[in-house]
Amino acid sequence: MSLRTPLSRVLGLGSAKEGVEHWWWQRLTAVALIPLSIWFVVNALCLVGADYHEARLWATRSLNVTLLIAFVGVLLHHAQLGLQVVIEDYIHNEAWKLTLLLAIKFLSVFLFVGVVVRLFLAV
Amino acid sequence: MANTDRPLSPHLQVYRWQLTMLLSITHRATGIALSGGVLLLVYWIWALTAGQDDYRVAVEFFGSVIGRTVLFVMTLCLFYHLCNGIRHLFWDIGRGLELKSVYASGWAVTVATVLLTLGTWIAAYMMHGGQS
Numbered sequence: 001m002s003l004r005t006p007l008s009r010v011l012g013l014g015s016a017k018e019g020v021e022h023w024w025w026q027r028l029t030a031v032a033l034i035p036l037s038i039w040f041v042v043n044a045l046c047l048v049g050a051d052y053h054e055a056r057l058w059a060t061r062s063l064n065v066t067l068l069i070a071f072v073g074v075l076l077h078h079a080q081l082g083l084q085v086v087i088e089d090y091i092h093n094e095a096w097k098l099t100l101l102l103a104i105k106f107l108s109v110f111l112f113v114g115v116v117v118r119l120f121l122a123v
Numbered sequence: 124m125a126n127t128d129r130p131l132s133p134h135l136q137v138y139r140w141q142l143t144m145l146l147s148i149t150h151r152a153t154g155i156a157l158s159g160g161v162l163l164l165v166y167w168i169w170a171l172t173a174g175q176d177d178y179r180v181a182v183e184f185f186g187s188v189i190g191r192t193v194l195f196v197m198t199l200c201l202f203y204h205l206c207n208g209i210r211h212l213f214w215d216i217g218r219g220l221e222l223k224s225v226y227a228s229g230w231a232v233t234v235a236t237v238l239l240t241l242g243t244w245i246a247a248y249m250m251h252g253g254q255s
Contacts, residue, residue: 033205034205034209037205045243045247045250048247049250052175055171059171072161072168079157082154083154083158086151111162115168118168122172
């Protein structure tokens with residue numbers, strides 16, 4: 001005979017009520033990455049064997065810089081969302097889970113800002 | 124904390140491996156690998172904006188045997204994750220969820236990955252004659 005109240009038996013169960021944003025942004029960034037990845041692979045092929053000046057010349061075109069920043073940004077966001085799921089799946093120690101999640105999310109933002117700053121300062 | 128020393132029933136050693144399981148875990152594995160690959164991309168951008176000497180070091184690294192191996196594996200991961208990702212997006216809109224379709228699309232993804240990877244690397248060598 002359980003001594004728990006009906007309320008205590010149900011608290012915490014049921015819908016989590018949040019998480020759709022994560023699912024949506026994961027798909028949105030995925031769709032955006034289809035053309036961006038293709039663009040990246042094609043351009044990377046063009047830049048194989050290019051010397052420093054050819055590569056810099058490529059980076060002076062604003063379309064290339066724009067797409068590169070878009071590619072890196074969307075890629076980092078998609079990666080960070082995906083890694084979040086992996087961490088939540090496999091790491092159950094709350095302290096480690098939180099630490100890793102924060103580290104990866106902060107690193108993503110830092111890398112993105114870094115890339116934008118580098119490309120702007122170089123131009 | 125839960126007692127994790129208790130004996131568990133075997134699962135991976137017992138359950139018959141299927142294409143679906145393999146492709147699913149490979150999608151996760153390639154995703155994780157590509158997350159590491161992003162760091163290489165950021166490094167390349169840093170080198171490009173750093174100056175001729177730093178860029179040469181980066182190019183030498185990517186052109187080395189280790190570098191090319193890493194890039195080849197990254198290409199494989201990229202095309203696999205891309206193709207299987209599209210397969211996932213079709214599932215998300217409710218298409219192709221029948222068992223036959225799942226297996227057919229699964230094989231298509233595997234073949235496409237190999238073809239795209241080989242095609243890209245052949246193109247790379249053809250365009251630049253084996254130099255980095």
